[in-house]
Amino acid sequence: MNLLIASAGRRCELVKFFRTELNPFFHKIIALDINEFAPGLYFADKHYVIKKDFDNPSEYIKDILRICLDENVGHILSLVDPELVLFAENRSLFMENGITPVLSSDEAIQNTFDKYSFYEAYKGLVSVLDTCDSKEDAVEAVKSGRLQLPVIAKPRCGSGSAGITTLHYTNEFDTLKYNSSHNYIFQRKLDCREFGVDAYFDMISGEMVSVFMKEKIALRSGETDKAVSVFREDIYDEIVKLEKTGWFRGPVDLDVFLTADGKIYINEINPRFGGGYPMGHNCGVNFMKLLFNNMKGIQNTRQPNDYKLNVKMMKYNHILFVDGGHIYND
Amino acid sequence: MNLLIASAGRRCELVKFFRTELNPFFHKIIALDINEFAPGLYFADKHYVIKKDFDNPSEYIKDILRICLDENVGHILSLVDPELVLFAENRSLFMENGITPVLSSDEAIQNTFDKYSFYEAYKGLVSVLDTCDSKEDAVEAVKSGRLQLPVIAKPRCGSGSAGITTLHYTNEFDTLKYNSSHNYIFQRKLDCREFGVDAYFDMISGEMVSVFMKEKIALRSGETDKAVSVFREDIYDEIVKLEKTGWFRGPVDLDVFLTADGKIYINEINPRFGGGYPMGHNCGVNFMKLLFNNMKGIQNTRQPNDYKLNVKMMKYNHILFVDGGHIYND
Numbered sequence: 001m002n003l004l005i006a007s008a009g010r011r012c013e014l015v016k017f018f019r020t021e022l023n024p025f026f027h028k029i030i031a032l033d034i035n036e037f038a039p040g041l042y043f044a045d046k047h048y049v050i051k052k053d054f055d056n057p058s059e060y061i062k063d064i065l066r067i068c069l070d071e072n073v074g075h076i077l078s079l080v081d082p083e084l085v086l087f088a089e090n091r092s093l094f095m096e097n098g099i100t101p102v103l104s105s106d107e108a109i110q111n112t113f114d115k116y117s118f119y120e121a122y123k124g125l126v127s128v129l130d131t132c133d134s135k136e137d138a139v140e141a142v143k144s145g146r147l148q149l150p151v152i153a154k155p156r157c158g159s160g161s162a163g164i165t166t167l168h169y170t171n172e173f174d175t176l177k178y179n180s181s182h183n184y185i186f187q188r189k190l191d192c193r194e195f196g197v198d199a200y201f202d203m204i205s206g207e208m209v210s211v212f213m214k215e216k217i218a219l220r221s222g223e224t225d226k227a228v229s230v231f232r233e234d235i236y237d238e239i240v241k242l243e244k245t246g247w248f249r250g251p252v253d254l255d256v257f258l259t260a261d262g263k264i265y266i267n268e269i270n271p272r273f274g275g276g277y278p279m280g281h282n283c284g285v286n287f288m289k290l291l292f293n294n295m296k297g298i299q300n301t302r303q304p305n306d307y308k309l310n311v312k313m314m315k316y317n318h319i320l321f322v323d324g325g326h327i328y329n330d
Numbered sequence: 331m332n333l334l335i336a337s338a339g340r341r342c343e344l345v346k347f348f349r350t351e352l353n354p355f356f357h358k359i360i361a362l363d364i365n366e367f368a369p370g371l372y373f374a375d376k377h378y379v380i381k382k383d384f385d386n387p388s389e390y391i392k393d394i395l396r397i398c399l400d401e402n403v404g405h406i407l408s409l410v411d412p413e414l415v416l417f418a419e420n421r422s423l424f425m426e427n428g429i430t431p432v433l434s435s436d437e438a439i440q441n442t443f444d445k446y447s448f449y450e451a452y453k454g455l456v457s458v459l460d461t462c463d464s465k466e467d468a469v470e471a472v473k474s475g476r477l478q479l480p481v482i483a484k485p486r487c488g489s490g491s492a493g494i495t496t497l498h499y500t501n502e503f504d505t506l507k508y509n510s511s512h513n514y515i516f517q518r519k520l521d522c523r524e525f526g527v528d529a530y531f532d533m534i535s536g537e538m539v540s541v542f543m544k545e546k547i548a549l550r551s552g553e554t555d556k557a558v559s560v561f562r563e564d565i566y567d568e569i570v571k572l573e574k575t576g577w578f579r580g581p582v583d584l585d586v587f588l589t590a591d592g593k594i595y596i597n598e599i600n601p602r603f604g605g606g607y608p609m610g611h612n613c614g615v616n617f618m619k620l621l622f623n624n625m626k627g628i629q630n631t632r633q634p635n636d637y638k639l640n641v642k643m644m645k646y647n648h649i650l651f652v653d654g655g656h657i658y659n660d
Contacts, residue, residue, distance in 0.1 A: 010646045013660055037547055037556040039646040175505075217367055221551050226367040278649055282660050312652040316340045316369040319608055322642040330343055330612050 001074025001295065002028040006064065006087075008040030008047070009033060011079050012320070013278040015043040021288040030071050032064065039320040042327050046071065061090050068099045075295050077102035077250070079273055084109045102203070102291065104271035108247035112269045115156050115185045122266065126241050129187045129257070129265050135173050138186035142170055152189040190265070195232070195256040196224050197239060198273075198280045200287045201248040203294035208243050210290055210303040211236060212280030214313065224276040229283045229311040236305075238264045250294075251277070251287050283307040331404025331625065332358040336394065336417075338370030338377070339363060341409050342650070343608040345373040351618040360401050362394065369650040372657050376401065391420050398429045405625050407432035407580070409603055414439045432533070432621065434601035438577035442599045445486050445515045452596065456571050459517045459587070459595050465503050468516035472500055482519040520595070525562070525586040526554050527569060528603075528610045530617045531578035533624035538573050540620055540633040541566060542610030544643065554606040559613045559641040566635075568594045580624075581607070581617050613637040 003022060008015060008031035018029045023045070031044030034052045041047035048067055052060040068076060076099055078087055087094070087101045088109045094101050103109065111121035119131035132138040132147060133156070141147035153176060155163040165176060166189055176184075193215060200210040213235060214227035235256055242248055253274025257265040277287070284307035290300045320329045333352060338345060338361035348359045353375070361374030364382045371377035378397055382390040398406065406429055408417055417424070417431045418439045424431050433439065441451035449461035462468040462477060463486070471477035483506060485493040495506060496519055506514075523545060530540040543565060544557035565586055572578055583604025587595040607617070614637035620630045650659045 010644075012646045013648070037642060037644045039644040275647075278647075278660055282649065282651055282658075308653060310653075312367060314340075314367045314369040314650050314652075315647045316342045316650060317608075317645045318343070318648045319612065320644050320646060321612055322644075323638060323640075328612075330608055 002030055002045075002072050003295070004030045004032060004064070004068055004071070004073040004076040005040070005044070006032045006076060006078040007034075007038075007080045007083055008044065009035075009038050009079060011040045011273070011275075012043045013281075014079070014273055015040050017278070017281055017286075017288045019043070019045065021286070021292050025292075027292075028071070030067065030073060032067070042320055042322060057086055061086070061093070065093070065097060065099070068094075069097065073099060075100045075102055075291075077272070081113050081270060081272070084272055085113055100295075102250045104201070104249045104252065105247040108245070108269075108271045111247075112271055113157055115154060115158075115268075118269065119185070122269075125245060126238055126266050127264055129190070129267065132186040135176075135184070135186070139170060139173050141186075147186065148188050150189040151186050153184045153186055156183050156185050190257055190259060192257040192259045192265075194267075195230070195235060195258060196227065196274065196276050197235065197254040197256055198277050198285065198287070199239060199242075199248075199252045199254060200285075200290050200300075201243070201250060201252060202290070202300045203249045204297075204299040206243060206246050206249065207300075207302065208240055208248075209300045210285050210287065211239070211305065212283065212285045212307055214276065214279055220315070223315075224279075226312075226314045227276065227279060229279070229307065229309055229313065231305055231307075231309060232258075234258075234262070234264055238266065242269075250291060253277070279313045280307065282313075283311055332360055332375075332402055333625070334360045334362060334394070334398055334401070334403040334406040335370070335374065336362045336406060336408040337364075337368075337410045337413055338374065339365075339368050339409060341370045341603070341605075342373045343611075344409070344603055345370050347608070347611055347616075347618050349373070349375065351616070351622050355622075357622075358401070360397065360403060362397070372650055372652060387416055391416070391423070395423070395427060395429070398424075399427065403429060405430050405432055405621075407602070411443050411600060411602070414602055415443055430625075432580045434531070434579045434582070435577040438575070438599075438601045441577075442601055443487055445484060445488075445598075448599065449515070452599075455575060456568055456596050457594055459520070459597065462516040465506075465514070465516070469500060469503050471516075477516065478518050480519040481516050483514045483516055486513050486515050520587055520589060522587040522589045522595075524597075525560070525565060525588060526557065526604065526606050527565065527584040527586055528607050528615065528617070529569060529572075529578075529582045529584060530615075530620050530630075531573070531580060531582060532620070532630045533579045534627075534629040536573060536576050536579065537630075537632065538570055538578075539630045540615050540617065541569070541635065542613065542615045542637055544606065544609055550645070553645075554609075556642075556644045557606065557609060559609070559637065559639055559643065561635055561637075561639060562588075564588075564592070564594055568596065572599075580621060583607070609643045610637065612643075613641055 028045040031041045031047040036049045050063045111117045116133040151167045153165045198212045217226040251273045253270040255268040358375040361371045361377040366379045380393045441447045446463040481497045483495045528542045547556040581603045583600040585598040
């Protein structure tokens, strides 16, 4: 049975890691994207460029289903947030056709993509930042002292750093260019260190069986550009609490804040492979192996946290060249 | 004699290309950066991380000079715009010490870094977009019909896409958050195709001896992310006019607009290696070889425009790992 990766985008390393793990056992990686300029496509065993009508994605889902059946695909996963929602909506359709989406529960997906729902869902379970879901509420909270300036305004369902603004004065709440002020959430802007965590929740047991942490040193376009591998007991203890929800399955990418006085906040949870996953993989974790076990019906046990520490990691560009049928990289 | 590359940053491919060309002749590449997390450092034969006080860079220049003398460096080049100005200011100091900066003339550097000076310097020489250097002038120009909305406002000395805003209405000229309105330039926002051109001007003759063109398909953080290699006679004819100025030496990166009715505008000139240079190199141009010839005192002749056309090019991330003394990439 083969694995299909939708919205392969720029995630070339991820596709390569999967091939390294699955190809020796004659399983293939099929990559999919709507853009023929998605380099990730060309690292797969086979790829498809298909259309997607974002307002009416039923044809897109049908195309994926057809490709899955043609290519003997047993599992599918997507690498972008909006598609997690779409795949969750079509979960039973895939399952009926013998295809397992590598997906967390609907609760996990809805409550991570929407940042206010995230706050509402998690505030009793793990440490999260106080969040307001409207300009009016935020202004009120600032006046009452419940929310301190500077405040950060984020699109409620945004990805990366797009649309994020810092507000230093109360009057800026009015001058901010909103699409609609209810499409934003407002939080205190913390002066803190930031950590990226990759976690793998076993598809069968829901146990968090593997984890990798890095301290973020620099961001670029909202992605971790430079980082150092670390392990912190306090962060581990906070995120392992997520097991109790029973919501998570497969790869989960988390963003964690640590203040100078040692307070931890889980800032964001994306129930998919994070853009920085290759950092952890090269330091010693291997979510591909864990997922492959799950694909074969094997339950994983908790892995030792023995990846390499204090490794400095920095992204740089390579270029993929597609010259007719000839594909090469520099 | 060795070559020193300052502000190596993320330009790993560039460093590799230079080593490929120079190492067989026992010349080394020394890379420099102020950030130990600059991956480009680790691709060089030897690297230095040094401090830079941006307000008082004389110590930085002294450190570079010392490294050049210690490392038997004959030529230096920088990969970032502000440092071109700094190196030009210290040109004679370097020359007195037997070190040749790979640099265009002071006129070229001043008139490219500052976007209004660029307009003033080039408007009689090549086709450039009408440009206003103040809010007042721009508003006046819109009223008189000399400038059409939408208008694009750019920081006068900015790099990449930082601080660029599109103004659709006259009243937005007032609400735009200026540092100072005179630090911005204003131009018509064109609906056009965009091309990136890498040109090499012979260091001895000033002749434009090699050129590579790509049509930009997508940008990311102001850099070309996806592109297709092309050759257009009309763009060539426009940029070769720059030879007449006698200002350019070595690598030059140009940004060119082409409107639906075939009008060409040179939008930007950076007298240094562009971030997209590896695209051209892998399609067949080789500025390293041309520069190496110049380093040896050999004058280059015009190269045939025989690089590979219609190659689709797309950037993706690799990661460099620095684990103590052990350096590897994925």
